[in-house]
Amino acid sequence: MIYQATEQLHKxxxxxAEYTIDPEDRKASKLKHTPDGEEIGRSGGGGGEGGSAKxxxxxxxxxxxxxxxxxxxxYLLVVRFRDMPKIQQTTFQDGxxxxxxxxxxxxMDLVHNLTSRVIRQKYLKxxxxxxxxxxxxxxEALAKDSDAVLAGAVWRNLYKADENVDVRRxxxxxxxxxxxxxxxxxxxxxDLVMKGKRVFDEWGGVKAExxxxxxxxSQVKGxxxxxxxxxxxxxxxxxxxxxRFGS
Numbered sequence: 382m383i384y385q386a387t388e389q390l391h392k393x394x395x396x397x398a399e400y401t402i403d404p405e406d407r408k409a410s411k412l413k414h415t416p417d418g419e420e421i422g423r424s425g426g427g428g429g430e431g432g433s434a435k436x437x438x439x440x441x442x443x444x445x446x447x448x449x450x451x452x453x454x455x456y457l458l459v460v461r462f463r464d465m466p467k468i469q470q471t472t473f474q475d476g477x478x479x480x481x482x483x484x485x486x487x488x489m490d491l492v493h494n495l496t497s498r499v500i501r502q503k504y505l506k507x508x509x510x511x512x513x514x515x516x517x518x519x520x521e522a523l524a525k526d527s528d529a530v531l532a533g534a535v536w537r538n539l540y541k542a543d544e545n546v547d548v549r550r551x552x553x554x555x556x557x558x559x560x561x562x563x564x565x566x567x568x569x570x571x572d573l574v575m576k577g578k579r580v581f582d583e584w585g586g587v588k589a590e591x592x593x594x595x596x597x598x599s600q601v602k603g604x605x606x607x608x609x610x611x612x613x614x615x616x617x618x619x620x621x622x623x624x625r626f627g628s
Contacts, residue, residue, distance in 0.1 A: 387476030389577030398450035400442035419443045449539045461565040
């Protein structure tokens with residue numbers, strides 16, 4: 382039951398930034414790449430380059446975007462799992478994380494043609510380190526109850542410490558995460574399991590949060606600077622490295 386429940390919950394997380402790579406584009410050498418050499422696909426399972434990941438948050442449909450957005454939603458669930466009995470919490474969290482890494486390896490193989498298992502295992506180890514660092518960074522923000530610290534964690538992880546990011550998007554991401562954690566906190570365990578793949582549908586996406594951000598960019602940046610999170614801070618870039626799809 383827990384295996385099936387966490388599989389559905391993982392699908393809910395992974396669907397938020399789903400993307401595809403067109404095999405015909407690969408054969409014709411038409412695939413676009415980021416400056417880091419990461420393959421750029423199509424958002425939303427082949428429906429073009431729109432979708433929330435790129436359209437609302439300014440993120441390209443790539444493996445690193447998919448993994449970071451998926452892990453962000455996984456984190457929201459992990460926070461909710463902590464309210465469960467210890468054994469149940471551990472089992473649910475392990476199941477969710479395992480499903481994520483199963484799909485991550487499958488994407489490396491089937492979507493990005495990374496056929497070497499040795500290389501995939503190396504990337505998966507890097508991704509696991511990234512997951513652990515993400516949890517620590519977001520937990521620090523919760524412990525300090527600081528939106529600025531949370532915005533800094535989102536900036537380093539989701540936006541790879543890009544100095545040109547629109548910080549209003551960081552504010553929207555923070556609002557999205559706060560609202561998500563509040564909503565999940567009010568769900569009973571049975572309700573959470575039964576919702577499964579639809580667990581994030583009820584409270585919408587970042588588009589609504591962006592409409593609600595009317596704070597000037599300078600003010601949001603000033604808040605981050607006051608917390609010591611200005612763009613001049615050295616970035617910690619622990620991610621999946623590689624010339625084919627890693628960033």
